[in-house]
Structures are given as structure tokens and as C-alpha cells.
Amino acid sequence: LLRAGASPETILATTFTRKAAGEILERVLKRLADAASEEKALADLRVALESPDLSAAECRRLLLRLCRSLHRVSISTLDSFFHRLCRAFQLELGIPPGITPVEQGSLADALLRRDALRATLTGNDLETMRDILDRLLLGKAARSVVGVMSDVASQLYELYREAPAEAWHRLRVPPMPLPAELDAAFAFLEAAAAQAKSKSMARAIEGDLARARAGEWTEFLKRGLAAKLAIGETTFSRQPIDLEVADAYETLLQAARSTLLGELKARTEATYHLLSRFASRYDELRHRRGMMLFSDAPRALVGIANEYSPEEVAYRLDAGVEHLLLDEFQDTSPEQWAILRPFAQACTASESRSFFCVGDVKQAIYGWRGGSAEIFGRMEQDLAGLMAESLDVSYRSSQVVLDAVNAVFTGIANNPALQEYPKVAATWGAGYNAHKAHRDLPGWVELVTFPAASDTPEEGDGEGEATDPLDYVARRVREVHAAAPQAEIGILMRTNAAVHAMLDALRREGVDASGEGPGRVDDDPAVELILSAMTLADHPGHSAAAFHVAHSPLAAALDAPADLHVDAPCAARIARAIRRRLLVDGYGRVVADWARVLAEAEYLDRRNTRRLLQLIEMADAFDAEASLRPGEFVQYVRKTSIEDAATSQVRVMTIHRSKGLEFDAVFLPELHKRIIGQTPLVVIDRPSPTEPIRGVYRYPDKFHQLLLPELADVVAAHRSREVSESLCVLYVAMTRARHALYLTVPPLKPLKSGKPASPGLSHAAILRYALVPDGRPEGPAGGETLYAQGDPHWYTGLSAREEAAREAAAHHAPVRLKPVSGRPTRNYPRVTPSSLGKDQRVPVEVLFGSPARGGQGALDSLEGARYGTRLHRLLALVSWSDEPLPDDETLLRALRHALPDDTEAQRRRVLEQFHRLLAQPEVRGALARPKEASEVRLWRETPFSVLLDDGIVEGRFDRVVVYRDAEGLLRADLLDYKSD
Numbered sequence: 001l002l003r004a005g006a007s008p009e010t011i012l013a014t015t016f017t018r019k020a021a022g023e024i025l026e027r028v029l030k031r032l033a034d035a036a037s038e039e040k041a042l043a044d045l046r047v048a049l050e051s052p053d054l055s056a057a058e059c060r061r062l063l064l065r066l067c068r069s070l071h072r073v074s075i076s077t078l079d080s081f082f083h084r085l086c087r088a089f090q091l092e093l094g095i096p097p098g099i100t101p102v103e104q105g106s107l108a109d110a111l112l113r114r115d116a117l118r119a120t121l122t123g124n125d126l127e128t129m130r131d132i133l134d135r136l137l138l139g140k141a142a143r144s145v146v147g148v149m150s151d152v153a154s155q156l157y158e159l160y161r162e163a164p165a166e167a168w169h170r171l172r173v174p175p176m177p178l179p180a181e182l183d184a185a186f187a188f189l190e191a192a193a194a195q196a197k198s199k200s201m202a203r204a205i206e207g208d209l210a211r212a213r214a215g216e217w218t219e220f221l222k223r224g225l226a227a228k229l230a231i232g233e234t235t236f237s238r239q240p241i242d243l244e245v246a247d248a249y250e251t252l253l254q255a256a257r258s259t260l261l262g263e264l265k266a267r268t269e270a271t272y273h274l275l276s277r278f279a280s281r282y283d284e285l286r287h288r289r290g291m292m293l294f295s296d297a298p299r300a301l302v303g304i305a306n307e308y309s310p311e312e313v314a315y316r317l318d319a320g321v322e323h324l325l326l327d328e329f330q331d332t333s334p335e336q337w338a339i340l341r342p343f344a345q346a347c348t349a350s351e352s353r354s355f356f357c358v359g360d361v362k363q364a365i366y367g368w369r370g371g372s373a374e375i376f377g378r379m380e381q382d383l384a385g386l387m388a389e390s391l392d393v394s395y396r397s398s399q400v401v402l403d404a405v406n407a408v409f410t411g412i413a414n415n416p417a418l419q420e421y422p423k424v425a426a427t428w429g430a431g432y433n434a435h436k437a438h439r440d441l442p443g444w445v446e447l448v449t450f451p452a453a454s455d456t457p458e459e460g461d462g463e464g465e466a467t468d469p470l471d472y473v474a475r476r477v478r479e480v481h482a483a484a485p486q487a488e489i490g491i492l493m494r495t496n497a498a499v500h501a502m503l504d505a506l507r508r509e510g511v512d513a514s515g516e517g518p519g520r521v522d523d524d525p526a527v528e529l530i531l532s533a534m535t536l537a538d539h540p541g542h543s544a545a546a547f548h549v550a551h552s553p554l555a556a557a558l559d560a561p562a563d564l565h566v567d568a569p570c571a572a573r574i575a576r577a578i579r580r581r582l583l584v585d586g587y588g589r590v591v592a593d594w595a596r597v598l599a600e601a602e603y604l605d606r607r608n609t610r611r612l613l614q615l616i617e618m619a620d621a622f623d624a625e626a627s628l629r630p631g632e633f634v635q636y637v638r639k640t641s642i643e644d645a646a647t648s649q650v651r652v653m654t655i656h657r658s659k660g661l662e663f664d665a666v667f668l669p670e671l672h673k674r675i676i677g678q679t680p681l682v683v684i685d686r687p688s689p690t691e692p693i694r695g696v697y698r699y700p701d702k703f704h705q706l707l708l709p710e711l712a713d714v715v716a717a718h719r720s721r722e723v724s725e726s727l728c729v730l731y732v733a734m735t736r737a738r739h740a741l742y743l744t745v746p747p748l749k750p751l752k753s754g755k756p757a758s759p760g761l762s763h764a765a766i767l768r769y770a771l772v773p774d775g776r777p778e779g780p781a782g783g784e785t786l787y788a789q790g791d792p793h794w795y796t797g798l799s800a801r802e803e804a805a806r807e808a809a810a811h812h813a814p815v816r817l818k819p820v821s822g823r824p825t826r827n828y829p830r831v832t833p834s835s836l837g838k839d840q841r842v843p844v845e846v847l848f849g850s851p852a853r854g855g856q857g858a859l860d861s862l863e864g865a866r867y868g869t870r871l872h873r874l875l876a877l878v879s880w881s882d883e884p885l886p887d888d889e890t891l892l893r894a895l896r897h898a899l900p901d902d903t904e905a906q907r908r909r910v911l912e913q914f915h916r917l918l919a920q921p922e923v924r925g926a927l928a929r930p931k932e933a934s935e936v937r938l939w940r941e942t943p944f945s946v947l948l949d950d951g952i953v954e955g956r957f958d959r960v961v962v963y964r965d966a967e968g969l970l971r972a973d974l975l976d977y978k979s980d
Helices: 018-037 039-049 056-068 078-088 107-121 126-137 145-162 165-169 179-195 199-213 217-222 224-230 243-288 296-307 310-317 334-348 373-377 399-409 422-430 469-483 496-508 525-538 543-550 554-558 568-585 587-600 606-623 630-639 702-707 709-734 763-771 794-810 833-837 844-848 864-875 888-898 904-918 921-926
Strands: 011-015 074-077 100-102 291-293 323-326 354-357 444-449 489-493 513-515 650-654 663-668 682-685 695-698 737-745 785-790 935-948 951-965 968-975
Touching: 011 018, 011 078, 018 039, 018 056, 018 074, 039 056, 074 078, 078 296, 078 310, 078 334, 100 107, 107 145, 107 243, 107 291, 107 606, 107 630, 126 145, 126 243, 145 243, 145 682, 165 243, 165 695, 179 199, 179 243, 199 217, 199 224, 199 243, 217 224, 217 243, 217 702, 224 243, 243 291, 243 695, 243 702, 291 296, 296 334, 310 334, 323 334, 334 354, 399 444, 399 709, 399 737, 399 763, 399 785, 422 709, 444 763, 469 489, 469 496, 469 663, 469 737, 489 496, 496 513, 496 650, 525 543, 525 554, 525 568, 525 587, 525 606, 525 630, 543 554, 554 568, 554 587, 568 587, 568 630, 587 606, 606 630, 663 709, 663 794, 682 709, 695 709, 702 709, 709 763, 737 763, 737 785, 737 794, 763 785, 864 888, 864 904, 864 951, 888 904, 904 921
Parallel strands: 011 074, 011 323, 100 291, 323 354, 444 737, 489 650, 489 663, 513 650, 663 737
Antiparallel strands: 444 785, 682 695, 935 951, 951 968
């Protein structure tokens, strides 16, 4: 495009991750720079562009043009482009200025969710909240009400925003039979039991009657005649069921249907009402704090895309989109495509513009996040004049790796592991073409079994459990890493929890490895020690935390004796001391001081130090929203994800995180995990991935599905999507390897019954059927190689490659950049006035009280901050003390707007305190109209923003009186309210 004369700012290239976007730009710059200076790189670029006349001078000109427009080059994620559009149409979308985009799961979002959940639980209408929880839990006790609410809010918030309200109320519950109908059925069945020809039939009817009378409808459907009739059978214990008996049972089945489906409907609707209450508080807090989720942008922009022409959008963006390049398109959601479609249609409608789209439905692994591969499949219907090209040549993997991939997926339609999902397997097989390697690379693929444990699997579970399978994989990684230290090794796991477990196993083997993706800092012993100290501060009676602290390097710093876990008075004293330090110095400083103690005690290695630095950053962020409960900081740390920036030759990550990456060798240790994962909170009824949601239901168990076939169809569709996406996950995992693929599975063991084991529904089962010859015997002890192809010493050529790379790097002169000036020229840092005075100190007795003050400190009450909000809101309505105040109803309305969760009694008390405050002569004098100036202007709750040398200082004045005369400004009096 650049060679054809396209301006860099008219090209929009989008991909799925920021890392991939950075790599695209880096490759463009590097290939131009290399071609401008190296003959071989120039020759490679000529071949790639099919331009034999390309010269080094032209590459330099293109590079110069690109670099001069680098600030206007748009190679980004879709989220980033949508955020640009939101800024361009900020007023039309009703987005307040200064909004900050945040990612779900980030530190800022975790604090928002915590506060929104707290507000949801502490609202005015507690009776309604209790009713919602009763219906949500069906009257049963839960381990943690807050935990239940947090799961619902975190997992279903986006679904709540997408699904229409009527979808949550779609389930239709049949009416309960009348009491007289039930009595008649009971009486008839009692007589039938007495007249039954066999004892088994009589006992079965009597048992069914007892369970039905007790209202135990789930148990009623599990056994007896009810279980047979519910699935359409007409015999019991080889005896035919009388038609009149079946009719009487139908009345009871109707009662079971009405009761169980009614409970499912109540849970579903309670979930909706809980989400509605949470969403209103969560959205209000985000708006108040100036934060916007990345997922907000597509929903807000759909109307803009339809209302404004591409020319109008180009004017707002200060650059038109004349060339649209879309990467990883199979993961695009319907909402995202609705915004992109007008740009794509404009690009395909003009000969001077271009449209380029790359996608692979075999890599559609983000369906759970809204991605829809079906959009890619029907793109030729949406856009005219497209030329489709199938890419079956791999520029990454060796042919040995691709042979294994081909063996698995060319025959996927007939793989016995997928016999319960024939449509999924057939669809996948029809879309797969055998792959070929572009280069002749050395390669190796092996499928081996872990050494087995002594346990025998239960019936129906054919794969035995290995003895420490991750330790086995870690030892194998250590061997490969020792033989090829220059090789990049990727260990791909199913979940983030498994990533942490794999890292622990590698550390036990002495392998330096890095984890990538959302992790937690509490996977480190040094962090865990500091969290124990925080737990002790919150719960002095927590004996485990006390023991941990007392037998650590922190013991001396906290003056903790060895028997702290049994010394309650001493534990209470230390807990008070920690809480006081947290209030005076803040979490960031306290955690930093404790980290210094651990460092001086030589308690830390490099990884401990990295984790503690991350914990200090989290503590600093928490200070802005900290409460008086250190336990909340512990929960915050345990629930907050962080990104680990450190990398090494051995990298551990989830398969989803590996998308777009490649490694010399790939290990897959969790192939034995079942494809059908954990039961979700809800299932959705959607005719197709591109159509609106029609119904939402709390996950129906097998009895709900038995009673209402519509629910069985919804669950079956959900499982089919899971299986289809799991095949995409397996494909992505296997194709990350350049040279070597190490597949590890548990051994198949004989069952207790002596029947041959079945591998079940897992990736291991799919690989066994595809790669292992039929009839090959397999011993139960494990440690066998079931499949092996290629050269096990594939890495011998990598040493020469590494040496050549080092030699090439040595010939490059270092790049020297112009020194950065002290003052920024854009993106000034923003600070608040309060942050400029962090070194100031307040006497501790003022904060915590002293005997002379009756022991009452200003920070003793959780109401302090809320009290200040109330008082500031009322004082903002005071113009001059010698003028009439607004009436009480106006003042109460202001309080309701400021803190809607307050009770009316709280507002009345604050109003009384406010009137008493204004009655004091000193206060009235401070708020009186000045008499000595000819012109006075009053500012109340006025925001300000000032550019200084070190950045932008911004905040809000409580009250400013500005004096002027005929010649201009005289002076200004600043009043700041201190409600503590």
C-alpha cells in the first residue's frame, strides 16, 4: 500500500491484542530498515512484494515517509480504534470529558466492582435484597453470600447488558394441578399399590407416593415408575404399566414439572434482578469516577456507524479509512462488525480503496467472549467484489508437526471420541484442508503416557491419574532445555490456575520459567507472609496467620514472640499497631517497609523481589480506596489479576494466551482434561451466533431437561459449541510449534469390572484415536511412547542459528537517541493538590484519640468520608449567610442525589447538624458577603486545572470569594471545608 502511494494515516490495520498490533508495526519498520541496508533482506522483500525493481533507496524513502507519520499510523486493536471513535463523538454519545478506559479485571475495575457489590448489599431496600437472595439460593445456605453475588456479577454482567430483559423471563411454567386432582391421583395410586400383582411394583408405587407427598420432586424423578414414565417408557421391572396408573402418574409429573421449572424460573429471574441492582450501582460508580469499559465502546458506537457517513467519520478522526486491514477476524463479535461494516463497504465500493481480511475459523477460540466465526463465513454476502484465497501453507511449522496436525484433523469427522457430536465433527472435517510446510525444517512429535499412579479408575473413566503429571512434564522440559538452551519452549495450559501449578513444578526442577497472562501475586511465599500480617491485623485471633508471622523475618520488626498464636493479648496489641501504621502511612509505605525487612534478612530471590514490587504497586493503588479493614486488602490482592512482564526461554501460558505466538518446542500437559468443562451459571438460547439472544436460563439439571425438552435442546446446543471450540483450542495449541510437539497423556487402565477402558471425551482421546495404530497394546504402568515421528535431536541446528544471530547483532551500531528533556511535550502527568503534600505529618493522637480527648479519633468511624460528602453538598448550596437558605426539601433532595443509599433518618440528622453549624457566629462570619469590595464573585465547588512545570494540577475548590474593582482583580479568599 505504501509503494502504491497510500498515505500512512489512511490505513487502518486492526488485530486482536496490543502485542500483536505492536509486532505488525515492528515488522513493517524492521523489514523496510533491513531492506534499506542489507542486500539479502532487500532480495527477500522483492520476492514477498513480487517487485523485482524495488531498490534500497525506495525502501529508505518509504521508511522515512512512514516514520514522519508515525503518530498518525493506525495499527491497533479494535478496542483502541473504537475508543478513538468514542472520543471523536464524545458529545453525541453523552460521554463526559476526561473519561478513562479500563479493562475488566484490572485494578481499577476490581475496586469498582467491590464498591458496587457493597452498595448493592447496603442499599435502602434490604427486604427486596433478601427476597432476591432467597430466590437465588432457593432458601439454602451458601458458604458466602458475597461470593455468590460476586460470581454472578463478574460472570454475567456482560450478558446482562446484551440480552433483552424479556429473555430472562422467557421460561413458561405449567400450572400446578388443583389440590383435588392431586388427592384423586394419590388415592388411585394407593389403591393400585394395594392391588399390584408384584411386590416390586407395589413398593415402587408406595415409594413414589411418599416422595410426592413430601414434595421431594427431584427424588421422585430418580426412581420407581416415575423415572420410567418421565422418559417415555411403559414398563417397570419387565412388567407393563397400566394406562390408568400412567394417567395418575401424569398428574404427579405435572406437579413435579410445575415445581421444578418454577424454581428454575425463580432463580433465573432472581439472577436478573440481582444483576440489575448491581449494574445500576456499577454504572453509576463508573460514571462518577470517569471510567469506561472497553466493552462499552461497541455498544455505544452502533448507532453512530449507522447515522454518520464514512466521510463524516473521517472528518472527525482527521483521517479517512481508505484501506482497511483486519486480522484474526474469526474472533470479531456481531457488535464489532456492525461498526466496521460501513467502513468495509466504503472500501470495497471504490477502486482507489482496498479491503484485506485474514481469518481462520479453525482458530475461533473466543466464542465465550462474543466472537463469531459465522460472520467470517458470510462476509462475501455482506461485501461485494471480494476475492477469497485459502492459505494452507504454513510459514511456521515443520512438516513433521503438520503431519501430526493433518492426521488428527483430516479424519476428525470419523474420530470415535466425537461419536456423540457427529454434526460438530462433520462440520469441522469439511472445513479442513491438509497443511504443507513452506520450509524444510527439522521436527519431532511424540505422544507419551505419564507414569501411572496405583489407583484404579472408576467405571466410565478410562484414563488413570498419573503420579504428579506436572512434575513429569517439568522433568521432560528440563531435559529439552538443557539440550537446547537457546530454544524457545512454550508450555500451554488450559487455565490460569494450571499455569501457576506448572510454574511451581518447573521451579522444583530448577528451570527458570516465566508465566504469561493474568496471574496473581499471592503465588509467592514472601507475598503470602505479608498477607498473613494483614490478616492478623484484621483478625487477631487468626492463629495460622499469627504463627506464620511469628516464625518469619517480620517477627522482630513487629515485636512478635514465638508463641504469638496462643498469646491473644499480644496478638491484639500487634494488630492494633499494624492498623495504626496503615492509617497513618498507608498500605503502600507499610508493604514497602516490610519488603525492605525481608530483603535485609536475605529472604528474597529475584522472583520474590519481582512479586513484592508488584504488591507494593497494588498497595499504592489500594490506598486511594482503602477502608479500615486490612482484610479487604487481602481479598483485593487475592482477586486481582496482574501481568508478569518477565520472560525467559521457557514460557508458561494458557492456550488462549498463546494465540498468534510461536515456539521452537511446545508441551501440552493437560490433554486428558475433559472437553465439557465446568457447569456454567446460565445457558442462552440463540438461534445463531449472529442473531439476538432469545432466552436466558440458570443452568438446568437433567431433570429440568427431562421435564422440558426445549431446555434439553438449549443445553445440547451449548455443549456442541463447547466441543467445536475445544477442537479449535486443540488446533491452536498444536500449531504453535515450529519444530517439536510433546504430547503427554495418562495411561489407560483396566476398570475394576475388567472391561476395556474408554478414553472418554478429551483431547487425549482424540489424539489416541488419530495417532495410535488400532490394536496397539498399551500397558497400565505408563511411561510408553504411543506415537513418534521425526528427529528427536531436532534442536542441533539451532546452535548455529543462534551464533549467526549474535554475529549479525554485533555488526549493528548501537542506536543513540536524543536525550529526553525534563518537561514533557504531551500527555502531561496529572496530580491533585493533596498528592503534593504527602510528606506532611499529623500528630497520631489527633487521628486516633488520646486520654485527654476521651479516646475518640477522627478516623474511628467508617462514616467519616460519607459525612464529608453530605456536608460539602449542603454547603455548596449556601451563597451568603445573610441571605435566605434553600428550604429543607431542596436540601434533602440534594442529599438524596449525593448519597442515594442513605436512609431518610440519616439525611434528617445531617440537616439538623447543618442548621446548628450555620447558627455558629464564626461560621456565619466566614460565609458572609464581603462589604469592602465594589464587585464580588462567588465560586462554589468549582473545578480547576492548571499547567505547571511538573504537570497538570487539577482539583476542586470548595468555596472561593473573588474581589474585583474597576481596575481588575484584587484578591481571592479560598475556603476549604474540613469535616473531620
